[in-house]
Amino acid sequence: MGKHAKPSGKSAHRAPGSVVRARPLPVRSAVRLRRPVDIWHKPALSAVAALAIPDLTLWALGRLDLILYTSAGAMCALYAHGLPYAARARTLPWVVLGMVASLGIALTAASLITSTALLVGCASLVAAVHKVVCDATRIGPPGNIILTFVTTSAFFVPQHPGQVPPHMALALGAGALAWLVCMAPALIRPQGPERIVVARALEAAAGLLRTDAGTDEERVGVPHARHATAAAVNAAWHTLFLVPVRTPAKAAARAGLERLLVRAESALGGTGRGSEASAEDGSRDARFAGAEADRLGGWARELRSGRPLPEVALSAAQAEELAGIAAEDPGPRRPAPGQPRGVRAVLARLAPGSPLLPIGARVAAGCVLAGWASMAVGVGHPYWAVVTAASIYQANTTLSWQRALQRTLGNLLGLLLYTALLPLMHLGPLAMIALALACQLGAEAGITRNYWLGSVCVTPMALLLTEFGSRVPATTLIADRWIDTVVGAAVGLVCCVLVTNRRAADRIEVALGRVAAAEAVAFRLLSAGPASGADDARDIGWARDPLAGCLVELREAVEVAAGEWWQRALPQERIAHAEQRGHRALAGLVRRLSAPTLAA
Structure with a gap:
């Protein structure tokens, strides 16, 4: 996925650590x-x-x-x-x-x-x-x-x-x-920061839909747009669940932003236009994607302007998931249960081998x-x-x-x-x-x-x-x-x-392992059939969130390691395969929650 995920030819088949390569240092992009x-x-x-x-x-x-x-x-x-x-x-x-x-x-x-x-x-x-x-x-x-x-x-x-x-x-x-x-x-805009981060997610989702519905040349940018949308949605969920809901008014305000964010996340479940689709089907899909992109962009502008939150239609599974979260605990869904947070998470990032x-x-x-x-x-x-x-x-x-x-x-x-x-x-x-x-x-x-x-x-x-x-x-x-x-x-x-950072490549191996584990959970849920209630919808949400976070972490690890000028060759084929499977599983989970989505 993306420019860093291209197979590296023969070097991709060699044992990790057997190939060392030097990366040229750019100049023009540094001053752009x-x-x-x-x-x-x-x-x-x-x-x-x-x-x-x-x-x-x-x-x-x-x-x-x-x-x-x-x-x-x-x-x-x-x-x-x-x-x-x-x-x-x-x-x-x-x-x-x-x-x-x-x-x-x-x-x-x-x-x-x-x-x-x-x-x-x-x-x-x-x-x-x-x-x-x-x-x-x-x-x-x-x-x-x-x-x-x-x-x-x-x-x-x-x-x-x-x-x-x-x-x-x-x-x-x-x-x-x-x-x-x-x-x-x-005192003036108490919801300002969370409105902005949800607006960014809506704008990223709109960009993904427009790219996916564009010409073949434009669709080359779909992997990058998909990663940008996943990262924006992931950041928005992190931000939203830092907002306390001690009063009914605050709970209702956060719930309205959650509904918008879930609708933005639905863009990750788009099936795209396959090569076997007819011209008529492709045109219809493109018109639907364009209309949805315009709708998401309009909602983003309303959020930034401080207007009242728009009404957003969700699928039954999405509504059940949000209702289950609100009834059970308004605390964060991310990171998933069992993962460290706060000071423990900081200490984990500073542990030996970091x-x-x-x-x-x-x-x-x-x-x-x-x-x-x-x-x-x-x-x-x-x-x-x-x-x-x-x-x-x-x-x-x-x-x-x-x-x-x-x-x-x-x-x-x-x-x-x-x-x-x-x-x-x-x-x-x-x-x-x-x-x-x-x-x-x-x-x-x-x-x-x-x-x-x-x-x-x-x-x-x-x-x-x-x-x-x-x-x-x-x-x-x-x-x-x-x-x-x-x-x-x-x-x-x-x-x-x-002072080379050889551990940057090691971080990729750790991220690949986490993506594989999250994928396994996701595919197991997908094979079990459609969500039938609030518990199933919540389980799908718990599986979707770690998978999205792991994919974002993997892409960050790849970009960091790719910028080290002297190190062993990266496992590009494994990275590409993991990202493809991961985004396919993520799209399946999102579709499971968002289909059928009611008309807005």
Whole structure:
């Protein structure tokens, strides 16, 4: 399924591990602009509000030298915008506590350690912890980079032990303000996050139907569209069942979104147009798919606009499944019973043998070597090299190469922008605050289109924060930043290439085993005949959910492993076969629940 599932010829028949191949590193795709993420403005405006209040307060008090500490807490407002408000209220305090704890470690080290080389080592270890913990918790954008950016800077701020507690208190207070800012939209649109995630699933399903009903050339994209729809529906179920239903009104609201999501999921059960179908049948199927796609797209627009939820018709089995879930327990269906959740799931992802551990080793080695290399060439801000090295490490070598290229290009253009803004900075502190906030807004607007575009605004913002603490000649700042960027990116990439992640291919074997087990359960239910009641409908739902999640996990594992430049050949034929059987079983389960679907 998809471009990664093509048979690899003779190599596909060789024993795993007997063939090693090198993957070329792309350039053009690294700088190509994408469509912006639909909710980019939410974290952007939240961060601006959370930063502006303490910044203006410190300006009024004449203590702009403390802006680093308040910024540490305020930047937590960038996190958790994809979560429903109840889950966001629980998640953001952990982000704030993680930021404050990391800041405390950095400031304590700065007050006790005089060796710059040792501080670089400490900062590198903390950066590695940030990376693996953020990946294990799947906190989402902006991931580890904000934590690492703030914490690494704090390692090199002159500090006395007695100053550490009040500075941590400033960060904690700003973090509490960030929590209030991120929760404030709940007063206006309490269902906003879950509406958006269901709308995404509806739009993905509409895209699948249109692709499947298109021409033969367009239908080449059906496997990709099917995977995108399965991933969107899977993410939507995860999000919906984070929503508590403590009142009848909330239960009814979530039930309405569930019905829409079930209708979107029905697109995965489409049979497609077989080669033996007549032209008349194909035309009729295409018209039906087009009408259903238009209907799903219309519902998505209604969800995004905040209009009342539309009435959605479901099959008897789908209605019984949802009724059974509501009557039995409003808790999450995903993951399936017996699978770890919460802290246990995070610890399981960090267990020995985890594919995250080599990535953590890359970060630690790359950051410390980049910082020491920066010191060797005489740069006065080695922490910028550490942050650069930490920021480029992604899930595999190819993505890390792309991020290094993007960061280098973005920082170069950002230094040009900083130079152009120098006359405005000389207007005074208020002008500097306004520029920093504008850069924050621009960074969030651009980073979802491409990382390099966001870096154009991040670079002057970082330099402005440096200026608040102590004045440094602009030429020195610009030169140090450029040298640190090049050194950090180059050393980081070398470590990325040398510290290979062979466990990425092992993750595929684990995912294949999980898909096979979920398929076996699904085919056993399919062979038992149609669902005849609420219990059977619930069993089919329990079988469908793990299978969909396993297929998404398998595709993610393949894409991660395919981006490692030096490793054994992937079992492409096994992957293709597993995905084909898995999606066939998933379609059968969905059809069993959705047929016959009542007309909307």
